Amino acid sequence: MSDGAMTIDAAAVPARAARRTLPAHGSRRTYSAYALVAPAAALMLVMLLGPLAGVIALSFTDYQLGAPHFSWIGLANYQDLFADKVFWIALRNTLTYVVVVVPGAVIAGLAIALLIQSGTSLRSLYRTIYFLPVMATLIAMAVVWEFMLHPQFGLVNGLLRGAGLPAFAWLQDRSTALYALCAIGIWQAVGFNMVLFLAGLVSIPKQLYEAAEIDGASSGWARFRLVTWPMLGPVTTFVVVVSGIRSFQVFDTVHVLTKGGPSKSTEVLIHTMYTEGFEFFRSGYAAAITVVFLVFVLALTLIKSRLADRGVHYT
Amino acid sequence: MAQIELSTIRKSFDGTDVLKGIDFRIEDGEFISLVGPSGCGKSTLLRIIAGLEPQNSGQVRIDGRPVDGIRPSARNLAMVFQSYALYPHLSTFDNIAVPLRMRRLSAIERLPLLGPLLPGRRAKEHGIRADIAAIAEQLDIAPLLRRKPGQLSGGQRQRVAVGRAMVREPLAFLFDEPLSNLDAKLRVHMRAELAELHRRLKTTFVYVTHDQAEAMTMSSRIAVMMGGELIQVGTPAEIYNDPGDIRVAEFIGSPKINILPGRVWKDGGIDVLGSALRLACGATAGECRVGVRPERIDLGAGPFSGNVVHLENLGAEAFVHLAIEGAGLRLIARLADVRHLPAMGSHLAFGFASDAVQVFDSIGKRIPLKVEQAERVREPAHV
Amino acid sequence: MSNTHSVSLQAVLRHLLLIAGAAIMLAPFIWMISTASKPQTEVFSSELHLIPYRFALWDNLREAFAKANLLRFLLNGVIVTISIFVLQVMVALPAAYALAKLRFRGRDTLFALVLFGILIPPQATAIPVFLLLHKVGLLDSYAALVLPFTISAFGIFLMRQFFKTVPDDLVDAARMDGISEFGIVWRVMLPAAIPAVTAFGIFSVVAHWNDYFWPLIVLNSEQLRTPPLAVAHFRNNEAGTSYGPLMAAAMVIIAPLVIAFLFAQRRFIEGITLTGIK
Structure with a gap:
């Protein structure tokens, strides 16, 4: 040596x-x-x-897999797309999914991280339990969730009936199917966000909390407002954007559980793209959907880098 | 303005005793330094005074009032942290405003959006702004009020941290090694500033440091801590000239005090390096250690001699390192006049005045020299 | 600090809330194990019970393995994820070294492209890559599963950041000792980068073991199916009839990663949260 x-x-x-x-x-x-x-x-x-x-x-061609020719058709794919009701449904469903899952998974992740960090006992046990869904193959767990949500024999309805509440046909009912998928999405993402928040919490200097104590922030809430929340700022924007990008990519649960149904109530962008591109092989049209998807994801990424530049505190 | 009393404070972490019963009274308005090597428990003691750490037993009283179980914020003490602990997301102004807002505004008035709309808030904010302006004026940080801590230099951050402590007019200031993150030059400068601040505010300062020079230069009294115990408390001069323990003698002073092997005879006479000192004591016979400060060693004449093995010329003064043959011993002597440096390797005689000598017994306790010997001590300059 | 009563009350509240949350997080796993251990008659009963009256886990597992070639699918998963990881390292490490330690024209452009590459979601390139594989006749093969992922812009970025922290002196010393630039990558940089490579490895293996989208697109043959695809097919063929074996199959598919995770949690969490940087 x-x-x-x-x-x-x-x-x-x-x-x-x-x-x-x-x-x-x-x-x-x-x-x-x-x-x-x-x-x-x-x-x-x-x-x-x-x-x-x-x-x-x-996205500017009418290419179809296996077709001998293709030609440039300008914006025709986009015109078709914007005239297609299914596209707008998919876009609205995707945005709904993002708007439900992101706050849900971020707030729950933060709350769990704060709870775990507020004491010293059993920290790593809790961390392991909450992180478990991140590790488990989503497709396999989606199948489990499907049976949990089974109208007759599922755990969820069984518990609801036990509590005297009405049961639902979660994945078969067009008014609940999307939200059931959102719940699965939150369940799967919470642990990931929690770990990022935990890392953020650990990196807050202890002396700041002591200074806050001495400065008169005597309640837990006052210290959270004065130190924790502002110090977590960069991590929070980061977690929000990463959750946003991942939610935009939602596909697995939709494809295996609902295929976009019932009556398009869970149709989302990537699923539409998959159906058009790989079931109907309308490559040009599917490419146009991809471009729309890309615009959203890159916009989120841009927001992230903007906020990341602003969020840095200490040197 | 406060008097802080500590009685038999004990503290242990995971079974290790960090503080082994500290009894101590800090007088109103004094600048006291808690000094000692790292791990001696001085920071823990400060944190117990602040209320950031609960003691296992013992009592802390501020102005005669026990404060155990009272939250740090309610003790009305201010603390300046080693890392300054400025809130990085807040401007200098807002950092200094935190203690005032916490005290003067109600929880509802502090709410982010709703708060500013409430009726009494404007007047209170006005008062806060005036107070901060006054502090900024005093500390010369007025131009920095809009900046964030990340945009300040180390010295500026330090001043802002002091400002945040000052603005609430606390009963006492607690400092936890506040200068250790600064470079050497700035440290010397801030030393003077802090001492001046203390003279101006006339408030109690409790100052923790491992740097004996800081303690010596700023404090009115020094408390030396080692191994969780308070070993000696006194003015800087007392601690330096009259240490009660060899560890104190060795810790205070730079370069370190020279320790020479000696012996106490049955009749109370003392030998050092084989030569008798014209001193006597009442201690029992046996080994002892004799300490002499570098500046009290007189080079050129005396009963001892050594070889010059190293020279440090600092311009204003010089330090001569001598190796004493046969004893396997090195000592350092300060030379005030650098124009007459001895040559490297030269053989040099040296000695010291008998009142320059501090004698310690085998466990390190100071051996008092006999009063009747005082006559003899003053007579001949050299032993 | 204020008093011991409120402290212990807070601790109790913390555990209550966390246990309640943990119950929700674990519910699917418990339900999966419970159902996989029940015989058909108990699965199809409206009465709710978690512990089966008759323990049928082994029967359900046997049936699952009989109905689908699960071992083969697991093996496929191993082959594909390991190949992807090994090729990713072989491609990314030399590039990362050059980007971190060597000076050449176009370096900054290349690095900018790498950063841009990280932003491209895999769904975005699916159609052209599919058409490309179709053109060269590689669809429905291991190559189709592996090739598109041999380039990991994120892997290059991660390794480059790590190599930046390796002192230049170490590289110069290796050069003085006569090691070539290629040799430096494998004999000096790789050993130094083991922690980063491990973290990236976990990230990569987990991502591709669990990937559903791409295998779904490029595979046709049953014998090439990866684990997620296998569960999905199992479910499509059997759902509504044999939940016991289906849950048993799901258990088998998630087992390898979950068990590995339980043994090396810290490393796994580190590796997976790397995606956070992505």
Whole structure:
């Protein structure tokens, strides 16, 4: 170990000098650099940037998988899209899902993190339990939820009946299906948000709370207002945006539990895109839906980077 | 303005005793430093006074009133933290305003949107603004009021933290190593500022530091703590010239006091490095240790000699490191006149006045020198 | 501090609230295990009970394994996730090293592209990548499952940030010792980056083990199915009739990750929350 350390010290100075005086070495190193980044650069072009450009280009064509020809049709796909009732339903459902799941998962995540952090006992047990849904394969758990929500034999209705409350056909009723999916979404996202908030809470300097105590913030609420909430500001915007982006991508539960039904009441953007693109193979039209989806997600990302720049407190 | 009394304060963390029964009275208006090596319990004691940490037993009284179980905010003490603990999201103005708003505004008036609409709020805010302006004037931070802590330098943050403490006119100020995050030059400057502030406010200051120089230069009294115990309390001069314990003698003063091996004879006579001192004491015979401050060593003449092994010339003064042959011992002597530096490796005689000597027994307690010897002590300059 | 009564009351309230929440979080898991342990007759009974009168977990598991080739699907999951991770590291590590430690023209542009790449959600590129795989005849194969994910812009970014913290002196020392730039990546940087690679590995394996969207699009053949796809098919074929075996199958599918998580929670939470940065 100590031998290694000595080599490092000894080598540092001459190596730096060599960089300055011998450009020949430098250029050989430049070739190596290109060789090192070549696979990544090529794959990025083929699998990420190319396809991204491709999806935008496709959205201006009438391409269908397997068709021999395609032609540029300008904005026709978008015109069709905006004239299609299903698209507007999907967009409204997606936004509803986001507007329900984001506050739900963020507030619950924050509350749980605060509760866990407010004491010292059983911290890691609680953290493990609340994080468990994040780890479990969503598709498998969606199937479990489906049976939990089973109108006749499910746990939820069983409990409701036991309490003398009316039961629902959660996933089969168009007025409840979307909200049932929201509940599953919140259940799955809470633990993730909790962990981010916990990390944020741990990083708040203890002395700030002590200063608050001395300055007269004697109630827990006063200390929360004075220290915790403002100090969590950056984490909170971050959690909100990440939850937002993930909610926009909702697909798994919809596809396996409702297929967008009943009567389109749970149709969401990515599910529409999937149906158009991979069941009907209307690639051009599906690409247009993708572009709309991208606009929303990138807008959220932009908000995130804007707020992230503002939110930094200490240096 | 407050007198703070501590009686048999004990505190342990996870079975380790951090404070082993502290009895201590801080007088009204004095600047007292709690000083000691890290882990001696001085910060814990300060936090117990502040109410941030409950003691296991014992009592804290402020102006005769027991404050145990009273919340920190209700004790009316102010604290300046090592990290300053400024609220990073609030401007300097708002930081200083926090204690005033907490005290003067009701919970409803503090609400973010509704609060400012309430009738009495404007007048109260006006008063707060006036108070902060006065403090900012005193501390010379008026131009910084709109900035956030992140945009301030270390020294400026320090001043804002003091401002936040001052604005509430507390009974006493508690400082927890407030200068340790500053660079050396600024530290010296802030030392003078804090001492001046104390003279102006005439309030009780309790100041925790591990830096003996801070304690020496600012305080009216110093309390030296080690291993959870209060070892000695006294003015800086008393602590320096008359330490009761060898640990105090070694902790206070830079460079460190020279400790030489010695011996107490049956008749009370004392030997150091094999030569007899013209001193006597009443202690029982045995090993002892003899301390001499570097500035009390006279180079050039005396019964001892050593080789110059190292020289530190600081310009205004110089320190000569001497190795004493046969004893495996090194000592440091201060030379006031740097124009006459000895040569490296040269052989040098040295000695010291008998009143420069502090004698400690084998467990480190100070051995009082006999009064009747006082006559002899003053006579010949060199032993 | 103020008094012990209110402190203990607060502690009790904390536990009550957290236990109530935990019950909701665990309900599906308990219901899954409960149902998987019940015989058919008890599953289809309106009377609510969690502990089965007759313990039928083994029968249900046996039936699940008989109705679907679960072992094969689990194996597929392992093959696909491991291949993706290994290839991701092989592609990302050299690029991350070059971006962090070498100077070359176009470096900043490349890094900007990497940052942009992180923002692209996988759903956005699905159609063109699908068409590409169709064109080269790779649909419905392991390659179709693995290839699109060999490039992880996020992985490159993460490793690059980590390599930035490795002292230049270490790299220079390796050069003085005669190690080539390629050698440095694998013999100096990789060992230094093990913690970051582990965290990324957990992130990657969890993400792709649980992925449903992409396998659904590119697969047709039964023998290539990944675990999520397998549960979905199981459910489509059996739902309404055999919930016991279906729940048993769900248990089998989530078991590997959940058990691994319970054994190394801290590492898993670290790895998964990396997505937070994404």
